[in-house]
Amino acid sequence: MIFSRKRAGAGRQTRDERPEVRDENEIEAVTTPVLTRGPYDISEAPAGVARLDLGSLHIPAVPEVEVRVQADQQGVIQQVVLVHGENALQLGVFAAPRSEGIWDEVREEIRQSLFTDGAAAQEVAGEYGTELRARVTTPDGVTDLRFVGIDGPRWMVRGVFQGPSASDPAAAGPLTECLDGLVVDRGNEAKPVREPLPLRLPRDVADQAELQGEPEGASPDGGRPAARPRQV
Template identity: 55%
Template sequence: MFSRKRGGPKHVRATDAPPSAALAQSLAADDEPVAPERGPWDQRWAPEGVQRLDLGSLLIPAIEGVEVRVQANPDGAVEQIVLVDGDSALQLGVFAAPRSEGIWDEVRAEIAAAMKADGVAPREVPGPYGVELTARVNTPEGPADVRFVGVDGPRWMVRALYQGAAAADRGREGALGEVLSGLVVIRDQEARPVREALPLRLPKEMTEQAAAAQQEQGANGRQA
């Protein structure tokens, strides 16, 4: 569902959305770039004075009531980020992209094709970041709404997947919408293949909590 096509020209359709604000600003020639009106923010435009959870390439604003669930491998590299607020969830991913062009149009088309192959009927709808992709999918718990949002930035792309109430109704994004618009992407200078996931790590707070829990578990084991 998310692999880079090799070879062949990139086809541009008349219905393709224009570059996101972050990407458009990065392409400004000669003049000093001006920060876009809303995030996700490239590091250079990140507003100051905001408390954020540091996951390496992605900084997540700390918003009251939003639970952050992070799945990591034994080495501490983050494999999945899901934020939960009531009956809505937001899954986040951040990927390498070219500086001069966005990749969300191409990625969105591939997600739609994969859905159709599974018998799902996705729809393209306009949104504040450009064209979004919505669908109702079958899950073990029954039918569920999903909504994909993509934001192209300078040398990065954020892919957001809304689930639950916020997927069915954009007006119910609430705090999760604030999280998405407040994200900060830190793109390192390393050359990376297009669509490679940018490196993420467990936040210091979570690492310390896990170490404390492991220490406590070991102490209880010795006392038993």
């Protein structure tokens, strides 16, 4: 198929400060919540952007970036990975409480899990706030990973970079553009904290996959029909 809120420094996003006119003789500078980059909540997402609607995640269409998903026969997505050249970005989105973000707690749990598996992880101040970088051993050899988290209104996006972008964020290129343009549709229903938000294939893709009789969990680049991003 081709197709984290806090930042380091001052808050989740860079916001524009615009003057608010009280009357013709008085101008007071106030901070207006104008988001200049995402991930965005569905309520604040810019219009006029072509995105692939996967339910809780809407992924912007960026040239030369592949969106690879693994889904079951019902079209429920188990994994989303964006690929560009040697770099990959795995995405996940989770429910969070209204009152506070959860990335700090989740990051510590990831660090402890890596330590238990014999991998050291280091916290680093990054573009999305505090990131976690680790070097792990896989069947394919030693791999660098970079974990980022962005807290939003009642949700958290977790991204895991692999490839050169894991050790050098500047190498992420278009994958950063995808992450910054991501839109989260949390929905209004109550959900347990940290529960993954539901992801589904577009209906037309799921229907075509069912007609082709693909096995459960088939990889989209192994024959799943392509989905076209829609402009919203």
